[in-house]
Each structure stands twice: as C-alpha cells, then as structure tokens.
Amino acid sequence: MxxxxxxxxxxxxxxxxxxxxxxxxxxxxxxxxxxxxxxxxxxxxxxxxxxxxxxxxxxxxxxxxxxxxxxxxxxxxxxxxxxxxxxxxxxxxxxxxxxxxxxxxxxxxxxxxxxxxxxxxxxxxxxxxxxxxxxxxxxxxxxxxxxxxxxxxxxxxxxxxxxxxxxxxxxxxxxxxxxxxxxxxxxxxxxxxxxxxxxxxxxxxxxxxxxxxxxxxxxxxxxxxxxxxFDLPTIELSKEGFEHFMLKEIFEQPQSLKYTFSERIDFKNKRVLPFLEHIDLASFDKFLFLGCGSSFFASLVGKYLFQTTGKEVEVELASEFRYQNRELGKKTLTIAISQSGETADLLAACELVKKQQGKILAICNVQGSQLTRKVDEVLLLRCGPEIGVASTKAFLSMLGAILLLSLQLKPDSKLIEELQHLPLLLESILDRQDEIAQLAKQFVQYDRFFYLGRHLTYPMALEGALKLKEIAYVFTEALAAGEMKHGPIALIDDRIPTIAYLCNQHTFLKMRSNLMEIKARGGKILAITEKNIGDLDECIDAIFTLPKCDDRIAIFLATLFSQLFAYSFAKEKHCEIDKPRNLAKSVTVE
The missing domain is CATH 3.60.20.10 (Aminohydrolase, N-terminal nucleophile (Ntn) domain)
Structure with a gap:
C-alpha cells in the first residue's frame, strides 16, 4: 500500500x-x-x-x-x-x-x-x-x-x-x-x-x-x-476546475460508463457484442465472484443478476476465501474484481483457484496490473485513472461490466434500449447536486446512520454506507432491511437516521413496512425512491426521487446519489475528501 x-x-x-x-x-x-x-x-x-x-x-x-x-x-x-x-x-x-x-x-x-x-x-x-x-x-x-x-x-x-x-x-x-x-x-x-x-x-x-x-x-x-x-493513459493530476478529484470523477461517470460499454454493446440492434476472447460464459454451470470492499459489493450485484440466467452463483470475500476447504469444479468460472488489480487478498485467492486449475475472469481498471497478468481473461473497465481514494467511477463501471456479462448470458433487448439512455439519466442526477447537498446539510448533525436495502438495493446500501464512512468518518451500518428486526432495531431512536433505498417495485411494500417500524420508534428517515412507486408520506422525513426506470438501471442512479450525498456530507464537515485518513487506494498488503 x-x-x-x-x-x-x-x-x-x-x-x-x-x-x-x-x-x-x-x-x-x-x-x-x-x-x-x-x-x-x-x-x-x-x-x-x-x-x-x-x-x-x-x-x-x-x-x-x-x-x-x-x-x-x-x-x-x-x-x-x-x-x-x-x-x-x-x-x-x-x-x-x-x-x-x-x-x-x-x-x-x-x-x-x-x-x-x-x-x-x-x-x-x-x-x-x-x-x-x-x-x-x-x-x-x-x-x-x-x-x-x-x-x-x-x-x-x-x-x-x-x-x-x-x-x-x-x-x-x-x-x-x-x-x-x-x-x-x-x-x-x-x-x-x-x-x-x-x-x-x-x-x-x-x-x-x-x-x-x-x-x-x-x-x-x-x-x-x-x-x-504500453499504451497507458497517464495519470492526470489536474482537478480541471473541480474542488476535489472525487467530485471530478463523480461527474465523469456518464462518459466513463460509455467507455465501459463502447464496442461491447450494439445499441442499434439492441444486442451485446462478443467481447470475451478466451472464455465462453455459457460453457460454465457455476460462477464464483471474489472481491474486497466496493468490489465485493459489486460482486453481490453480480449474484443477483446472474441468478436470473439460471446459473448457480456464489459470492465470497476474497480475504475469507483462503479459509474455506472447497473444491472448484471444472465448470466453475471465478470472476475476480479489483479496481487496481493489486489487491493482495484477491491475488492470494486467485492463486488458490489456479492451484485447482480453475479459470478466472478479471474485471479490472488497470491493464498490466498483477491481476490482469495472472488470469485467463480480462474485462477492462476503461473508466480512466481514479485519483480519489474513495471509489466512484470505477465502482459504477464495475456494475456496468457485470451487467454486460449477465446480458451476454441472457439477452434483454428492452434493457439494452434503456442502457443507451443511462448516461443521460446520470446527468439528470448530477444536475441536482445542490438538492443533494441540501439533504446532506439536513443530516450532517448526526454521527451514526443505518443504510437499508433489499435485493439489488442491498449492495447499494452497503456501498453508500462505505462512502460515508470512508470520507466523512461517520459510523454507518448497512443491512438487508429484513434483518432490521433481528437485533439492530434495538438501536433505533431519534439520534440515528436511516437512509433507505426503495428503488425496486417488487420490494417496495416490504421496505415501506420496515420504515414504518423505524418511524414508530422515533427514527429519522431519508428515502431514495422512484417516481410514483408508492406512498411514503407517513414514514419519511426527507426524500430523493429517481426517474422511473428498470431496477437494474436504478442501482446506477442510487449509487450516484450515495456518492454525492457522502461527498457533500464530508465537505460540510471539512474533511479531507480525496485522501481520507488511514486509507489507501490500492490495498497491496494482507
């Protein structure tokens, strides 16, 4: 490191x-x-x-x-x-x-x-x-x-x-x-x-x-x-007029996501192009996702998306993988995710996979990194160098890369049509930066938060909580909302707000029930939800509304909200945003 x-x-x-x-x-x-x-x-x-x-x-x-x-x-x-x-x-x-x-x-x-x-x-x-x-x-x-x-x-x-x-x-x-x-x-x-x-x-x-x-x-x-x-983009040390690298990289995401999709999606004919050279995804019966930190949360999204293809899927923290005595079958593909390609725990896990002659597909942002040199296939994020320690555009491009893989397994022309408009949807959220900053100001007095989600928004809750923890030094706990009653609700009072993601139509009613339970105990609630998804007036204190879209698109928009909220919160607290204390971008020690 x-x-x-x-x-x-x-x-x-x-x-x-x-x-x-x-x-x-x-x-x-x-x-x-x-x-x-x-x-x-x-x-x-x-x-x-x-x-x-x-x-x-x-x-x-x-x-x-x-x-x-x-x-x-x-x-x-x-x-x-x-x-x-x-x-x-x-x-x-x-x-x-x-x-x-x-x-x-x-x-x-x-x-x-x-x-x-x-x-x-x-x-x-x-x-x-x-x-x-x-x-x-x-x-x-x-x-x-x-x-x-x-x-x-x-x-x-x-x-x-x-x-x-x-x-x-x-x-x-x-x-x-x-x-x-x-x-x-x-x-x-x-x-x-x-x-x-x-x-x-x-x-x-x-x-x-x-x-x-x-x-x-x-x-x-x-x-x-x-x-x-070696055709490598040099690291640009200019903020280009932005106050912080993190903010610059947040605003680069509509374009960086286009780079991730470029020459991999044929939007005109609504199909995913064959972008893998050495691995045939359809030939595998099982997929094992490995990652650490934000890459692990992206892996959880991969689990939900790949399960819809009829394949068996597992997700493991790379740092814990070595302690498991498991055999990987020949029909298992390991998908290793790392922004830097130098994450020590992930590299160690990949070595264990290789000892079993397992095949590995890497999702990574740095060509020439250790990870990219040791695997069977590389899916580069192509989102450009990320200077801010807290990941933003790399995480969003990870979601994009995973979605591409799932679409290669199970084509969906309607979703591809929506993906074409995703950069514009992201820009519409960026245009509301001041609105998000006001929400951060409304909650900046609090030093503990719960983040809640279900299904695809559970990983979004984990990532949102991590962002606030990393750059604003606030204690956060992210939960699958169904776990709230299994202990954590004992902590709820008017001093611990909850940030809740209600971007899924089929989980909305259960999420709303969870929020009613929190509200009944005096908890403050900020909801991130879709337009016209349902009535929340009884149980929330603040709301940020996303455009109506497919659940698989909404996770990108919810992530962007979380990034801007954490950034604005940290700025209100006068924190060192680009280089938070005790952290490093590339975790090269175990």
Whole structure:
C-alpha cells in the first residue's frame, strides 16, 4: 500500500518527485527520497509529498534517485519510520512496499542499531551485513531469508547510476526511455518519455542502468525480459476546475460508463457484442465472484443478476476465501474484481483457484496490473485513472461490466434500449447536486446512520454506507432491511437516521413496512425512491426521487446519489475528501 518510484537519468530527483505524486493514492502518511550526488543524500517528511518537496530550496542535480510514499504498517507515522532507510555507513538506501513477516527474527540476528520501528529497515541492514564483495549476491542471499509479500528497490553509493530491485507477490514495473530507466509500483506513474515497459515476475532481481539491463532469478541465473510498448493513459493530476478529484470523477461517470460499454454493446440492434476472447460464459454451470470492499459489493450485484440466467452463483470475500476447504469444479468460472488489480487478498485467492486449475475472469481498471497478468481473461473497465481514494467511477463501471456479462448470458433487448439512455439519466442526477447537498446539510448533525436495502438495493446500501464512512468518518451500518428486526432495531431512536433505498417495485411494500417500524420508534428517515412507486408520506422525513426506470438501471442512479450525498456530507464537515485518513487506494498488503 506504499508507492515506489526510482529513476536513472538526467534530473532524477525532479522526475522521481513528479512520479511519486502520481502514486500518492497508495499512501500519504509520509514520504522520502534518496539520491546520489557525490554522496548518498536522503530527505524525509511526515505528510504528503508536497511537504517533502518543500524541503528543497532548489531541486538538486542527480542521475540516480529512489523515492517512496508510505502507508504505515509497522511503526507510527514519524520521520524516522519514513522511507528510504539507509545502512549504518550510509552507502545503501532502500525503499519497500509490502510486509516482511519475519522481520522480528531477522532483526534479532543483526548487530546494527536500528533508527526506526519499521519492518523495512532490517532488509537494508541484512543486505549490508551480507555484502562482502558482491552487492548482487548479497541481495540474492537476503531475499532467501525474507518471508512475506514485498517489492524493494535500492541504490548504492558504490554503484552510481544503477538501480537494484526485487519483488515477491507484488508488482514492480520497469520503464525504458531514451537515456533513462524508471521503476514504479504502478506504470501509470511513468511519463510519456517512457516508451516500453516490462514487469518483474515473482522472485526476480533486476540490476538496471541506462547502458545495461540485467534480470535474474533467485539463483542469479540471468533471465530474458521482453519490453513492450504500453499504451497507458497517464495519470492526470489536474482537478480541471473541480474542488476535489472525487467530485471530478463523480461527474465523469456518464462518459466513463460509455467507455465501459463502447464496442461491447450494439445499441442499434439492441444486442451485446462478443467481447470475451478466451472464455465462453455459457460453457460454465457455476460462477464464483471474489472481491474486497466496493468490489465485493459489486460482486453481490453480480449474484443477483446472474441468478436470473439460471446459473448457480456464489459470492465470497476474497480475504475469507483462503479459509474455506472447497473444491472448484471444472465448470466453475471465478470472476475476480479489483479496481487496481493489486489487491493482495484477491491475488492470494486467485492463486488458490489456479492451484485447482480453475479459470478466472478479471474485471479490472488497470491493464498490466498483477491481476490482469495472472488470469485467463480480462474485462477492462476503461473508466480512466481514479485519483480519489474513495471509489466512484470505477465502482459504477464495475456494475456496468457485470451487467454486460449477465446480458451476454441472457439477452434483454428492452434493457439494452434503456442502457443507451443511462448516461443521460446520470446527468439528470448530477444536475441536482445542490438538492443533494441540501439533504446532506439536513443530516450532517448526526454521527451514526443505518443504510437499508433489499435485493439489488442491498449492495447499494452497503456501498453508500462505505462512502460515508470512508470520507466523512461517520459510523454507518448497512443491512438487508429484513434483518432490521433481528437485533439492530434495538438501536433505533431519534439520534440515528436511516437512509433507505426503495428503488425496486417488487420490494417496495416490504421496505415501506420496515420504515414504518423505524418511524414508530422515533427514527429519522431519508428515502431514495422512484417516481410514483408508492406512498411514503407517513414514514419519511426527507426524500430523493429517481426517474422511473428498470431496477437494474436504478442501482446506477442510487449509487450516484450515495456518492454525492457522502461527498457533500464530508465537505460540510471539512474533511479531507480525496485522501481520507488511514486509507489507501490500492490495498497491496494482507
């Protein structure tokens, strides 16, 4: 959940700081950089990358630098715990993403005095201890002692203009341009000067300079790597006039959803085009959805949609999948969902599926990510880079991708006709931003909320609750409305409002009964419902009405409401919206 950027070439410090800013979504507790300019220099700062950059009165000239932005796992958020970590003689500087699970045992065997509480510092001291004659051999020996998932890059005073890197169960991308070499946790951090990209495989070691590129396995046997042209959209750090990236990305959704559907739906003939190359959905009898966080909630939508096709469907939290002793049949397709493609728990679950020779379809937004390189088929979201930590357009595109898959299994020309108008419906909700902001202002005094839904709107309740929790720091609990009477209703009083989703015609009456029960106990209620769906006057305090549409369309509109409500609520509270405390965009540790 940290970000690494390293650079060899002219003006390495400036390039590294620029690249690091594009990785700030991976962590922003603290940041640091080490660079070679005759001696090995290092600067660190608590806070965002701009705080680090402000420490330089002028950017120093260097041809070799390594930089890091941190999301704390071991040790508090302090300058001492920020990366890079140096050896005692200050000849090596090392950065790390991941977790060294046996760092305590390694530390006990070392004699150096440690300056930090991190698991990372033990690695640089271990390499220093083993470095008698050949640094590459020392790195190789150190790797054999490490347990966990990690990506590590280091520079050495004795090897100027050279980067050393190795990784295990996480991603490092290597970019090649004219008179420059880069390493990054995410290739989106590369600028347009990088012409070709490759990725380190598990256990591989790299020794890189502008003149020579060497790649090795864990036994220091040289391996050949293929660099490919990589057509990646660069991360745009401009808010383009919006106050926050999150708001910008919310407003991009009508267009980003069009990209998800593009060349996959023939709206003229009302049919889904064959967009999968290696997998025939109809040949599978069972589907297993895996995800974490918002991706898990999207998976729940997948369960409801796929069940209408007559297929057997299961949904599991990727983090819990490993604890289940289950056999996957040959007719089971696993659908793994991740915005970043780097979610550690999901990757671990996919490894278990692969051990059973199971087939995997990934739904992902980042081409070239670990997930996309390890599965049988990829359905790219194509919604563009998402900078705000709280997912918005990626989640909506996940819903779109899942709906596409269900339509491939069970065509529905009427729904496809409605989907063509979905971007316009989304724009109609965006036009009501001020109305939603007023609703947020009406409820901003409360610090606890229930979110309720049934059937397709239950996952919407889960996602809406998560958004408010993430960016406004409000305690929320989302429930399938039928569970309210099984305990949670004991908490209802006039201090805990309920946000209820009544967008399904066939669940409306039961939802209304649930709201009457809440109202009878003094609970405040905000309802998100469809026009003319039914009378709610007796049991609500506020309402937001959606246009009349198919239930499968309504979930997109309800999601958009939830995003704008959470955004407006957090803004009223003056919260840090784009980079909420304790969170990172890409969860690369288990």
């Amino acid at each position: 940290c970000g690494i950027f390293a650079y060899i070439g002219f003006d390495a410090v400036a390039h590294s700081l620029t690249g690091l800013k594009k990785l700030e979504y991976r962590g922003y507790d603290s940041a640091g950089i080490a660079y070679l300019a005759d001696q090995l220099h290092s600067k660190k700062a608590v806070g965002k990358i701009q705080v680090l950059e402000d420490q330089f009165s002028t950017i120093p000239m260097s041809k070799c630098a390594v930089a890091h932005t941190r999301w704390a796992t071991h040790g508090k958020v302090t300058k001492e715990n920020a990366h890079p970590h140096l050896d005692t003689n200050q000849t090596l500087a090392l950065v790390h993403n991941g977790i060294i699970e046996n760092h305590h045992e390694i530390k006990q065997d070392l004699t150096q005095i440690f300056q930090s509480q991190t698991d990372t510092e033990c690695v640089v001291h271990l390499i220093d201890t083993l470095n008698e004659e050949d640094l590459l051999e020392a790195i190789c020996e150190a790797i054999k002692q490490l347990k966990g998932a990690f990506a590590i890059v280091l520079i050495s005073k004795d090897h100027p203009e050279t980067l050393f890197a190795f990784c295990h169960e996480t991603t490092l991308a290597v970019g090649l341009g004219k008179n420059r070499v880069c390493i990054a946790s995410d290739p989106h951090a590369f600028d347009t000067s990088i012409e070709k990209v490759t990725f380190l495989d598990d256990g591989q070691i790299a020794k890189l300079s502008v003149k020579e590129l060497y790649f090795y396995d864990q036994n220091l046997k040289e391996v050949q790597k293929v660099f490919k042209s």
